[in-house]
Amino acid sequence: MYLVLKSLHLIAVISWMAGMLYLPRLYVYHAEAKPGGEASEMLKVMERRLLRLIINPAMVATWVFGLWIATLYGWQNLAHAGWFHVKFLMVILMQVCHVCLARWRRDFAADRNKHTAKFYRIVNEVPTLLLVIIVFMVIVKPF
Numbered sequence: 001m002y003l004v005l006k007s008l009h010l011i012a013v014i015s016w017m018a019g020m021l022y023l024p025r026l027y028v029y030h031a032e033a034k035p036g037g038e039a040s041e042m043l044k045v046m047e048r049r050l051l052r053l054i055i056n057p058a059m060v061a062t063w064v065f066g067l068w069i070a071t072l073y074g075w076q077n078l079a080h081a082g083w084f085h086v087k088f089l090m091v092i093l094m095q096v097c098h099v100c101l102a103r104w105r106r107d108f109a110a111d112r113n114k115h116t117a118k119f120y121r122i123v124n125e126v127p128t129l130l131l132v133i134i135v136f137m138v139i140v141k142p143f
Contacts, residue, residue, distance in 0.1 A: 005069050012061035017131055019055035020094070024124035026070060030108050033119040040111075047105050057107055066091070087137035090130045093124050097126050 026047050033039040070078055079083045100123075107113050136142070 002069070005065050005072070009062065009065035012058050012065055013100075015054060015058035016062050016094075018059060018128060019050055020098065020101070021057065021124065023050055023105070024051070024120050027101075027104060027108070027119045027120040028124070032113060032118055035111040035113075036051055040108075044109050047108060051102060051105055054098040055098065055101075059095070081141070082143035083122055083137045083141040085113055087134050090134045090137070094127060094130045095110075097123075097130070098117075 026043055030040060030043040030047070031141060086092070104113070
């Protein structure tokens with residue numbers, strides 16, 4: 001059962017990350033598009049579908065399977081694992097990033113974007129950085 005849950009967790013994480021890396025890239029293009037124009041309207045549909053059909057379900061599955069694994073592993077075992085605390089903090093930050101991306105999607109949908117394409121290019125790097133730290137914590141367990 002543990003290996004099945006671990007596999008499902010990894011599939012969910014990969015799906016979540018794929019969306020978290022792609023959505024800010026769409027925002028770069030959307031920030032450069034004319035509000036109300038054909039490209040802007042097409043990007044609105046793509047962003048909504050990506051968030052609702054891929055990113056949100058993958059995020060929920062990541063949390064469900066991750067917490068299930070932690071329960072099987074034993075919270076008391078993880079309580080003293082420094083690597084887990086760092087990993088968990090990075091996942092919380094990934095969740096904050098997710099919330100921000102969802103908020104910015106609503107802004108784009110209402111033609112109220114307040115950020116530049118450069119801003120979204122920088123934002124696009126945040127999930128990557130968090131992912132690198134998470135993977136190193138889980139695999140290397142440095143402390």
